[in-house]
Amino acid sequence: MHSETTTNRAGGGFLAARRELIESLVGRNLKIRYKGSALGFFWSLLTPLCFILIYAVFARLLKFGGLTPDYLQYLVCGIIVWQFTVGCLNDSLHSISGNANLVKKVFFPRVILPLSTALANLVNYMLTFAVLMLYLLASGHARLGCGWLLVPAFAMHFALCLGLCCLCGTSNVFFRDTEHIVGVVSQAWFFTTPVMYPVSFQLDFLPADIGWLAYVNPMTGILALYRKAVLGHAIEAGGCPPAAAVAVSALVCAVVLAAGRQALRAGDARFGDVL
Amino acid sequence: MNPGTAISIEHVTKRFPLSALGSSSLKHLVIDAFRRRRAKVFQALTDVNLEVRQGESLGIIGSNGAGKSTLLSIIAGTITPTEGRVRAKGKISSLLELGAGFHPDLTGRENVFLYGAIMGIPRAEMRRRFDDIVDFAGIGEFIDQPVRFYSSGMYVRLGFSVAVQIDPDILLVDEVLAVGDVDFQRRCLKRMNEFRHSGKTLVLISHDLGAIQSISDRIAILDHGTIVNVGGPVDMVDAYHGRMLAEASGGASAATEWGTREALITRVAMADASGAPVKRLPGDRIIRISLDYTASRRIAAPVFGFGIATPERGVVFGSNTQIEGVAVPEIAPPGGRVSFEIDATALQAGNYTMSFSLHSADHQTNYHRLENALSFYIDKACRGFEGVAALPVKCRVCAN
Numbered sequence: 214m215h216s217e218t219t220t221n222r223a224g225g226g227f228l229a230a231r232r233e234l235i236e237s238l239v240g241r242n243l244k245i246r247y248k249g250s251a252l253g254f255f256w257s258l259l260t261p262l263c264f265i266l267i268y269a270v271f272a273r274l275l276k277f278g279g280l281t282p283d284y285l286q287y288l289v290c291g292i293i294v295w296q297f298t299v300g301c302l303n304d305s306l307h308s309i310s311g312n313a314n315l316v317k318k319v320f321f322p323r324v325i326l327p328l329s330t331a332l333a334n335l336v337n338y339m340l341t342f343a344v345l346m347l348y349l350l351a352s353g354h355a356r357l358g359c360g361w362l363l364v365p366a367f368a369m370h371f372a373l374c375l376g377l378c379c380l381c382g383t384s385n386v387f388f389r390d391t392e393h394i395v396g397v398v399s400q401a402w403f404f405t406t407p408v409m410y411p412v413s414f415q416l417d418f419l420p421a422d423i424g425w426l427a428y429v430n431p432m433t434g435i436l437a438l439y440r441k442a443v444l445g446h447a448i449e450a451g452g453c454p455p456a457a458a459v460a461v462s463a464l465v466c467a468v469v470l471a472a473g474r475q476a477l478r479a480g481d482a483r484f485g486d487v488l
Numbered sequence: 489m490n491p492g493t494a495i496s497i498e499h500v501t502k503r504f505p506l507s508a509l510g511s512s513s514l515k516h517l518v519i520d521a522f523r524r525r526r527a528k529v530f531q532a533l534t535d536v537n538l539e540v541r542q543g544e545s546l547g548i549i550g551s552n553g554a555g556k557s558t559l560l561s562i563i564a565g566t567i568t569p570t571e572g573r574v575r576a577k578g579k580i581s582s583l584l585e586l587g588a589g590f591h592p593d594l595t596g597r598e599n600v601f602l603y604g605a606i607m608g609i610p611r612a613e614m615r616r617r618f619d620d621i622v623d624f625a626g627i628g629e630f631i632d633q634p635v636r637f638y639s640s641g642m643y644v645r646l647g648f649s650v651a652v653q654i655d656p657d658i659l660l661v662d663e664v665l666a667v668g669d670v671d672f673q674r675r676c677l678k679r680m681n682e683f684r685h686s687g688k689t690l691v692l693i694s695h696d697l698g699a700i701q702s703i704s705d706r707i708a709i710l711d712h713g714t715i716v717n718v719g720g721p722v723d724m725v726d727a728y729h730g731r732m733l734a735e736a737s738g739g740a741s742a743a744t745e746w747g748t749r750e751a752l753i754t755r756v757a758m759a760d761a762s763g764a765p766v767k768r769l770p771g772d773r774i775i776r777i778s779l780d781y782t783a784s785r786r787i788a789a790p791v792f793g794f795g796i797a798t799p800e801r802g803v804v805f806g807s808n809t810q811i812e813g814v815a816v817p818e819i820a821p822p823g824g825r826v827s828f829e830i831d832a833t834a835l836q837a838g839n840y841t842m843s844f845s846l847h848s849a850d851h852q853t854n855y856h857r858l859e860n861a862l863s864f865y866i867d868k869a870c871r872g873f874e875g876v877a878a879l880p881v882k883c884r885v886c887a888n
Binding site for chain 2: 231233234236237238241244245248312314315316317318319320321481482483485486
């Protein structure tokens with residue numbers, strides 16, 4: 214019903230003004246996250262460093278190294294990429310319900326809320342990713358021949374995360390169970406994604422000609438792209454062409470994004486009633 | 489939408505699913521699906537039609553739960569109507585439920601800029617207006633404290649200040665006058681008047697009938713989700729008083745009318761100097777009451793009395809035929825009429841109600857008493873003073 218007035222409400226410079234709103238909300242998300250902590254923003258650099266340290270110790274103790282020569286780098290890369298996805302999932306739950314005071318009192322395009330959550334996480338992720346790159350370069354395991362693959366990797370990853378933010382944010386407004394479901398599902402998702410083990414573990418269970426099935430899990434394709442881009446690991450897909458397998462993941466990312474957009478639209482009219 | 493229209497509300501109906509008002513969970517959804525039970529709904533608004541012209545200020549009055557805030561939220565766009573549509577032209581700034589949507593963990597300053605960003609005001613522009621906002625809110629150095637440390641007064645003051653300084657085309661204000669001290673209320677009214685006179689559109693909810701009457705060009709009365717009357721502010725405030733009284737006397741007659749009923753006060757009415765019936769206090773501020781009574785038997789030496797009260801302060805003044813030295817030897821069937829003339833020039837501005845009674849000379853028998861049978865409203869006192877009534881004062885100052 215507000216289609217006619219939406220543009221009017223912002224007056225002139227619609228896009229410029231919305232950009233400032235998104236910037237403000239992203240800034241607010243980051244500010245609130247580190248509010249009251251002594252090290253503040255440094256945590257986004259400190260956390261990945263601690264991760265690297267912890268996994269380095271345990272990978273050595275448990276003698277997991279036999280899987281690939283650069284297993285530690287493979288693992289740390291997977292963990293840091295995964296952290297972005299799971300961080301978005303957790304923060305998105307309250308991206309709308311946690312802003313009830315705004316949603317109930319001011320009209321603005323609601324998509325801005327999950328979008329700013331995803332962007333705030335992206336800012337964090339960029340920093341941790343920079344730390345990861347420094348580590349890979351320092352440890353001499355960086356293989357950047359296919360570095361351009363980072364572009365589709367980031368694009369797919371962000372699309373997936375934004376879609377999930379919209380889905381979970383909307384869902385949690387109407388069903389508070391979403392929180393608990395997401396907690397369980399994300400744990401299961403972690404173990405069905407080749408974060409700690411290579412894709413070949415899964416491919417062993419699949420006939421060679423339908424190896425792309427492993428890539429229905431979009432994180433499998435995204436991780437494969439990242440690892441190809443920064444570690445030079447080949448993208449394994451059984452008998453299928455790697456490009457086709459990654460395309461399957463990309464398609465799923467697009468579907469999730471579209472579903473998120475649709476859910477947000479459907480929910481938008483009732484946010485004010487429920488919050 | 490007509491060119492001169494700022495807000496057009498067409499056939500707006502709003503139903504809230506009652507289950508959604510409580511905690512929602514998947515469990516309820518599943519259970520409801522199994523029981524094939526339709527969720528109960530609460531109908532907050534029914535077929536509301538209203539048009540607000542550009543530059544007009546519209547007041548909305550009605551009792552609690554009449555749907556005033558829902559209507560304002562629908563205009564603001566934070567709630568979507570179940571049926572019908574609302575169209576608004578221009579930038580809307582709103583102060584719904586006493587707040588501008590501040591985040592408790594952010595400082596006043598951060599919240600002000602965030603609100604500006606939401607309203608689409610460029611940051612540079614907000615920086616220019618910032619000092620005015622803080623000045624008007626009068627919160628000083630607290631501006632750099634998280635708003636969760638604010639008193640409720642500070643919170644509302646900052647909210648109002650931002651909402652107004654955003655310079656919207658349409659300002660929606662939900663009951664801002666109920667909070668804040670007298671000084672802030674005065675500045676609020678002044679600011680809203682300036683806003684109104686600069687050709688902007690104002691929609692205002694308030695229970696302060698005096699304030700809303702003075703600031704509105706038109707008033708709409710909302711009752712159980714329907715607009716029952718729209719018109720000039722004076723007429724509507726009178727009509728609203730009438731409705732409340734009718735509801736009060738019709739709803740709980742025991743509480744508002746009692747006595748032995750051997751004699752009954754059948755009608756009380758107010759008239760002006762020419763004797764024509766009036767609904768509001770005439771300009772000369774003389775309350776002329778005519779009181780009709782019936783008597784079922786002969787009663788010796790009865791007393792007719794009245795009381796004037798304000799909702800906040802109770803009885804302000806009361807008297808009767810006995811006190812005034814008017815002897816009524818007896819009343820007898822069928823009945824008759826008594827009239828009072830009360831000079832109300834001393835009264836403070838505000839809302840007043842009048843009660844009437846008919847009792848025995850020794851006050852032991854109450855034949856009939858009518859509580860809050862009449863009401864009147866004084867928009868401005870004859871002179872400035874503190875309190876309810878202006879007493880004659882003579883003062884002399886001597887230097888030694």
